[in-house]
Amino acid sequence: MISFSPSEEQQMIVTAVKQFANGEMRKIYRECEEGGEIPSSVVDTAWQMGLVASSLPEECGGFGGEHSAITGSLISEELAWGDLSMAMHILSPALLAYPVLETGTDAQRKKYLPLVCDEKFRAATSALIEPRFDFDPYSLSTTARLDGDQYVLDGAKCLVPLAAEADLLLVYAAENGSSQGFIVERGTRGLEVGEREKNMGIRGLATYGLSLKNCRVPRENRLGGAKGGDFERIMNRSRVALAAMAVGVARAAFEYSRDYARERVAFGEPIASRQAIAFMLAEMAIEIDATRLMTWEAAWKLDRKEDATKEASLVKAYADDMVMMVTDRGVQILGGHGYIREHPVELWLRNARGFATFDGMAMV
Amino acid sequence: MIDFEPTPEQQEEVKAAHAFARDLFRPVSRHYDEHEHDSPDELIDKMWAERSKGTLALGLDVASALRIEELCWGDAGLFMCSPGPGLGGAAVFASGTKEQMERFLGGFNEGGPKWGAMAMTESGCGSDTSAITTTAVRDGDHWVLNGEKIFVTWGKRAAENKDGLVVVWATVDKSAGRAGMKSFVVPAGTPGMRVEKLEKKLGIRASDTATIVFDDCRIPFENILGSPEVKKTDKTQTKGFKGAMATFDATRPIVGAMALGVGRAALDFVREALEKEGVKIRYGVRKHKLTALERDLMEMEANYKAARLLTLRALWMMSQLLPNNLESSMAKAKAGLAVTRITQKAVEIMGPLGYSQKFLLEKWMRDAKINDIFEGTGQINMLIVARRVLDYSRDQLK
Numbered sequence: 001m002i003s004f005s006p007s008e009e010q011q012m013i014v015t016a017v018k019q020f021a022n023g024e025m026r027k028i029y030r031e032c033e034e035g036g037e038i039p040s041s042v043v044d045t046a047w048q049m050g051l052v053a054s055s056l057p058e059e060c061g062g063f064g065g066e067h068s069a070i071t072g073s074l075i076s077e078e079l080a081w082g083d084l085s086m087a088m089h090i091l092s093p094a095l096l097a098y099p100v101l102e103t104g105t106d107a108q109r110k111k112y113l114p115l116v117c118d119e120k121f122r123a124a125t126s127a128l129i130e131p132r133f134d135f136d137p138y139s140l141s142t143t144a145r146l147d148g149d150q151y152v153l154d155g156a157k158c159l160v161p162l163a164a165e166a167d168l169l170l171v172y173a174a175e176n177g178s179s180q181g182f183i184v185e186r187g188t189r190g191l192e193v194g195e196r197e198k199n200m201g202i203r204g205l206a207t208y209g210l211s212l213k214n215c216r217v218p219r220e221n222r223l224g225g226a227k228g229g230d231f232e233r234i235m236n237r238s239r240v241a242l243a244a245m246a247v248g249v250a251r252a253a254f255e256y257s258r259d260y261a262r263e264r265v266a267f268g269e270p271i272a273s274r275q276a277i278a279f280m281l282a283e284m285a286i287e288i289d290a291t292r293l294m295t296w297e298a299a300w301k302l303d304r305k306e307d308a309t310k311e312a313s314l315v316k317a318y319a320d321d322m323v324m325m326v327t328d329r330g331v332q333i334l335g336g337h338g339y340i341r342e343h344p345v346e347l348w349l350r351n352a353r354g355f356a357t358f359d360g361m362a363m364v
Numbered sequence: 365m366i367d368f369e370p371t372p373e374q375q376e377e378v379k380a381a382h383a384f385a386r387d388l389f390r391p392v393s394r395h396y397d398e399h400e401h402d403s404p405d406e407l408i409d410k411m412w413a414e415r416s417k418g419t420l421a422l423g424l425d426v427a428s429a430l431r432i433e434e435l436c437w438g439d440a441g442l443f444m445c446s447p448g449p450g451l452g453g454a455a456v457f458a459s460g461t462k463e464q465m466e467r468f469l470g471g472f473n474e475g476g477p478k479w480g481a482m483a484m485t486e487s488g489c490g491s492d493t494s495a496i497t498t499t500a501v502r503d504g505d506h507w508v509l510n511g512e513k514i515f516v517t518w519g520k521r522a523a524e525n526k527d528g529l530v531v532v533w534a535t536v537d538k539s540a541g542r543a544g545m546k547s548f549v550v551p552a553g554t555p556g557m558r559v560e561k562l563e564k565k566l567g568i569r570a571s572d573t574a575t576i577v578f579d580d581c582r583i584p585f586e587n588i589l590g591s592p593e594v595k596k597t598d599k600t601q602t603k604g605f606k607g608a609m610a611t612f613d614a615t616r617p618i619v620g621a622m623a624l625g626v627g628r629a630a631l632d633f634v635r636e637a638l639e640k641e642g643v644k645i646r647y648g649v650r651k652h653k654l655t656a657l658e659r660d661l662m663e664m665e666a667n668y669k670a671a672r673l674l675t676l677r678a679l680w681m682m683s684q685l686l687p688n689n690l691e692s693s694m695a696k697a698k699a700g701l702a703v704t705r706i707t708q709k710a711v712e713i714m715g716p717l718g719y720s721q722k723f724l725l726e727k728w729m730r731d732a733k734i735n736d737i738f739e740g741t742g743q744i745n746m747l748i749v750a751r752r753v754l755d756y757s758r759d760q761l762k
Contacts, residue, residue: 004680281750289691
């Protein structure tokens with residue numbers, strides 16, 4: 001039966017995450033952005049909410065809850081509303097955990113999932129994006145080649161969140177033309193984590209380039225074993241997560257510029273009482289809601305284990321455009337003030353531009 | 365629980381509506397486009413029979429929206445000929461008493477086909493509904509209506525066919541502005557009500573759009589919907605005007621559903637035509653590897669989806685008895701504009717095949733446009749959305 005109401009449990013989670021986003025993230029996001037660092041105390045507080053562990057099985061150290069892409073979308077939107085860098089940092093263990101949970105072998109689940117179910121936050125990550133303008137997740141330049149009992153990985157990656165501190169990295173590489181995941185432990189020979197990257201946005205999040213040169217991992221580290229992982233499903237989970245985060249960022253910019261427009265007086269009236277501004281806000285509101293509903297629909301398909309490629313890729317592309325439109329207007333509505341770093345809208349615009357690039361950097 | 369799957373019963377209804385649209389609307393679609401004021405009587409009888417079976421018993425809910433999308437996929441103009449209480453019924457539901465609902469709508473399903481219309485627009489006012497000049501003057505146990513209404517959707521059928529009704533908006537006190545606005549039920553055939561003319565339109569030509577004149581038209585006093593009282597002290601908080609607006613909260617997403625049907629017809633047409641030529645739309649491929657055609661089509665599909673979900677949400681909220689004024693205008697604004705663009709793009713993509721009257725695509729582009737105009741233009745709905753998100757009154761945001 002068609003319904004747009006999250007379950008009671010989902011509503012409770014949303015309330016808790018909202019509180020955290022508003023009370024903790026919003027207080028320090030600018031500092032984190034400028035300083036390039038997220039205090040571990042905040043990350044730990046978020047981690048204790050069990051946002052990732054709650055959907056991992058009990059025998060692997062999780063809380064045994066259902067792993068739902070809809071719940072993941074709700075969480076992702078709220079965290080990204082708080083701050084995108086922090087959201088990606090806090091949820092980074094999911095980059096490894098969810099692909100392992102969803103398409104890993106039993107042995108991989110037993111071995112790796114407990115490592116991300118610690119009481120304390122332990123970074124884990126994945127490396128998909130490559131530093132090329134024509135990067136294509138289905139045609140990776142990084143290669144994997146079977147050599148006896150080992151896979152040999154060669155190539156270069158970028159935009160890998162928390163690569164320097166992560167104990168486990170899920171590296172995607174082309175094996176005979178198909179994209180597969182390989183679990184690489186920290187310190188593996190041939191894996192070199194580069195300098196911390198400087199990006200236009202998400203500056204609070206530590207991202208790195210990786211170089212893989214004759215990097216050898218045991219054969220059993222191939223995600224999903226001999227059968228391989230379900231790369232399409234992983235991509236769709238990432239598309240949904242990023243679309244949800246785009247909705248969160250856009251909502252932040254919409255709310256801020258709406259409140260500003262109600263307060264800012266020009267020619268004797270709040271600027272919001274002019275249709276030129278009001279109609280921008282109306283369109284922003286409509287597109288944010290529309291994107292959220294499309295995100296839920298794609299997530300719902302994933303939860304039903306149906307092919308979600310069409311829904312997920314449509315909403316991802318839609319969200320990429322939507323979040324740019326909304327954050328750009330956020331800056332525009334604030335005018336000169338929008339350009340000044342005292343206001344957050346310029347930061348949201350910079351973060352928004354990344355969504356079309358962030359493939360694989362978030363996961364539900 | 366968030367869920368996007370219609371119930372098994374709804375799925376069956378959707379299938380039936382689709383088959384009806386495909387088998388009965390599509391074959392005569394072009395004929396009634398070219399013969400604008402012909403009445404599809406045979407088809408109307410079939411629709412009336414289906415209505416009593418339930419297939420075409422349409423209300424203002426999610427289940428109806430799903431079927432309306434299918435029917436308008438077939439032909440939006442012919443869908444608009446479907447007999448039923450329609451917009452007039454919606455107005456009675458929104459602001460009538462129980463007794464009035466029973467009196468005006470109770471027998472609606474009996475006998476032959478009948479229609480209910482709503483007469484709001486006048487030559488001097490469209491979106492600004494509070495500026496209407498049609499008057500209602502009390503004369504003992506009666507109201508006497510005088511004025512002219514234009515653009516009355518299925519107005520001829522409602523005003524002339526036995527047992528139909530027209531809900532007319534009129535002012536009982538011009539000096540009271542919105543507070544003086546009331547709605548009245550005028551039964552078909554009431555002396556003093558006559559159809560003056562039928563419009564010739566860009567699209568939805570099968571649907572009649574009438575000018576109705578009220579010339580000392582007398583109706584019983586108890587045909588007024590809502591209270592006859594005029595509260596001059598508070599001009600904005602008026603039940604009559606609010607009743608009209610509440611009707612729109614229900615009907616706007618239904619227009620959204622109609623729009624979706626036309627949009628999907630165009631999308632299906634383009635997709636099938638391309639498939640025949642071996643052109644497949646590749647989802648999940650990175651943007652730089654897509655063709656311009658694929659990008660266009662995906663954008664059209666995404667916009668269709670966006671409009672569809674907003675529409676379903678607005679109706680779902682109504683079924684949950686949640687206020688949906690904002691969401692219903694969001695749905696209408698999005699759907700009206702989305703299908704206007706989708707169909708226009710579809711014609712462009714198909715080139716001469718799109719422009720030719722050999723196919724129905726060009727007709728769908730003409731049909732689609734009305735959805736961005738009636739039941740509140742796109743701009744009026746944007747204004748409502750803006751007021752809601754800003755929490756502004758109409759004085760704060762004009």
